[in-house]
Amino acid sequence: MENPTNKNVRFNSLDYLGYTFNINQKCQLTRTQTDLFKLIKTSIRHRLRRQKEAQVYCAI
Numbered sequence: 001m002e003n004p005t006n007k008n009v010r011f012n013s014l015d016y017l018g019y020t021f022n023i024n025q026k027c028q029l030t031r032t033q034t035d036l037f038k039l040i041k042t043s044i045r046h047r048l049r050r051q052k053e054a055q056v057y058c059a060i
Contacts, residue, residue: 029037
């Protein structure tokens, strides 16, 4: 019997990423692609937070 943990896990939705993407929800992503999306989202969020903090600091 084949071990299911060795297969690429595929997802049908991007909802859990926290963003509304203009992508068909039937789009199939591998776990690696999903992890990359999460990493990019986190990176963008941190960059925006640092920019906002810098603006507040400069405004004081």
